Amino acid sequence: MKDERIVGIDLGTTNSLVAYMEGDSPVVIPSEDGSNLVPSVVGLDQNNQFVVGNTARTILIEHPERAVYSVKRLMGRGIDDIQEELKLFPFRVSEDVKPGEVLRIKLGDREFTPPEISALVLRQLKKNAERFFGSPITKAVITVPAYFNDAQRQATKDAGRIAGLEVLRLVNEPTAASLAYGLDKRRDGIVAVYDLGGGTFDISILKLHEGIFEVLATNGDTHLGGDDIDNLLLAIALDDIAGDLKLDLRRNAEAIQALRKAVIDTKIALSSKPEAQIDVDLPQGKRYQRTITRQQFEQLIEPIIQRTVAPCKQALADAKLQPSQIEEVVLVGGSTRIPKVHALVKELFQREPHTELNPDEVVALGAAVQAHILSGGSAATKDMLLLDVTPLSLGIEALGGVVAKIIQRNSTIPASATEHFTTGVEGQTNVAIHVVQGERELAKDCRSLARFDLKGIPPMPAGLPRIEVKFLIDANGILHVSAKEQRSGKEAEIEVKPTYGLTDDQVEQMILESFDYAEEDFRQRQIVEARNEAENILLALEKGRHNPAWQRLTEQERREIAEREIALQQAKGSDEYKQIRSAVDALNEATMRLAELMMDSAVTTALKGQNMDSTDLQGGPTASHPIAPAEITQD
């Protein structure tokens, strides 16, 4: 049996991509509209159908309440964590989310958890790949920011499952980028990867040795990126507008989205031009215009990009290296296109960074390389092996709320630690363990991962039971815990309460629901598409009747067309897409000769040197045969 293809996915804050290995090199799979980047935006269209990507972005601007973006910022987080984000992002979080619960976001009249929203983006990428290959895709490698904690990683994995993808590996984004670069460079040495994306920042330092990519240290900030620059520009624009135009737009979601788009365009323009203008129409017939010079822009963003310096220095210190020992620097993420960011990295590492690979695509390309390695590899990837690290220390809460670290940050994964616990009271049968992640001294300042309840300890005098608990961080950076009572040899039962994660049951339920929705969604889409096709061919026929070619048809042909036209008019209203389709096909067949005649006359006219437009070629039935979208059925 031929091994199934595994794709590599970059699930980004702003854009997402899917890539695969074509022969010896990774390639991005384009979406239906031909673009490589799929905006990570999910929307609901007029028919209450999910749309993802560019279409959803249009909805975001026109009906902001029917679209969600930058949901990656909410992955694996609780209501308490996101208060700052809520001030800056128009997330509509359900009112009754309690602390400790998984967030739910409103979209139209339904509510979704962040993994479910991400799953819709993944499902779109999966669909793009399936259309591209013409076969089902069920396995993927997905990238995550290196500095993602356990809960954020678990949420990403859940999203994959909900989308119907088996996530074979979560790969850290900067590491993936280094794989893409390493594939054609094949050089040994110390490399730094500086990854400033839409919403996250990572720095990783790697040692490359004969195909082994050993991460020495990683650091970052999971809430630092291009979004922050956009928000800054947006805040300035809103202030300007309130001051100069006496217009308070803070509650006007539509106007804010239009303004956001305008400042993003300006930001992008400033990477190649010395100045650019924000120019946007506002409600009440007002208009906001402001020119920003690159110098002003650079001053504005300085505090934001300076926040990347401390993580870089920490990573260098952790790797026990001086900046001068870094032999190559690689830039990843759209925000590294900003000249000031480029200059900062150059100064920090005292060398010109690499930008040969498109910073928007390099992570997806690396994910494809890793997917290829997992599927057995080829000569091109034969010796390649990724040895990644855990970005944050793992600890357990000890007496007095302090953290006892059991796995240090930057430990190569998989990594493990074994700890022993006992009881404090005679006959005690439960022991609670609180696991946290982070570098701070007190548990309350770290990220709470989960509370484990060791149950079923045989009743013994206090201090006598000896419970051995094994903590294992797997190659995805996700924690697994197992426990054993050593005196009785009994496997202790562990009840895990993930602090902000979904339970397995919840994920299963979501998979089922997503299938239900997917079926309903798919059925609806088929009807909508068939109706569109019916409208197109009917319209084309209407035009064809005015074409001289119409007169050249036989009476019989014209009658046939008329009959089938009526049949399609009737079928069009049906809820059975097959009925509409077959009526379309019937009319299509009947109008074949009309189309040919129209073509001929168009060509003749063209040869006579007349204007092509007057032949109305584009309105003819020939144009009503769009390439049918691929339909993948799974059985």
Place this chain on the structure above:
Amino acid sequence: MATHLTQAAAVAACWSCGQPASQHFCEACGKIQPVQNIDYFSTLGLPRKLHIDMATLEREFYRLSRKLHPDLFARATVREQEWSTEKTSQLNDAYRTLKDWIARTAYLLELEGVKLEEQSRNATDTARQSGAEKKQVVPPDLLEEVFELNMQLEEMRMNKQMGEDDPGIARDLQNAKEKFEQKMNDLTTELQSYWDQWDALIPPGENEPKDQQSRIRVRDQMVDLLNRRSYIRNLVRDVNEALA
């Protein structure tokens, strides 16, 4: 003891084909073998010696990673994937510990039955429960100097609180710090001379020392030196904090 385990492992039968399997793989069919509870030295195929050539250690780590890493088992059975993950975690833990000389020495002493970590943790817990500051036994020959240093540290902290700046004390502390750093270096050299002694106790081709009396003597001397060194290291850290 680990040697029994290693010996037992050496004759264990492969789960897949039943042929004798070695530690990580079956000689006959090449299948990955279940995880064994072995020490870090054995994981990397090394005797319990303290002098380790870093280049050799790295080479062996890379060589085993290329065989055991979960990336190579993505298409294997769930059971083999689990073994691969566990074995690789054991390998990574072993490499991380053995490549750092202090961690390596401390680990060897733990293997030799010294409860370094437990001692330190118990002391910390007791101190926390009683609310007192964690007490460490001051090495007697350092008593006088430590006493003086603590006075200076206290004065420095008082000055800081009052917003005063006494360059004299800062200079004294700086001097004391340099003196203690020198001591730490001396202790390191001394400790490493015991490595020579320890390694010499292990006969060629063997994993552990034969002479039990010398084994305990050298071990205890290393424990003493390691404790003194970590005591001084903490002092230097305190001074650095006060000077910052």
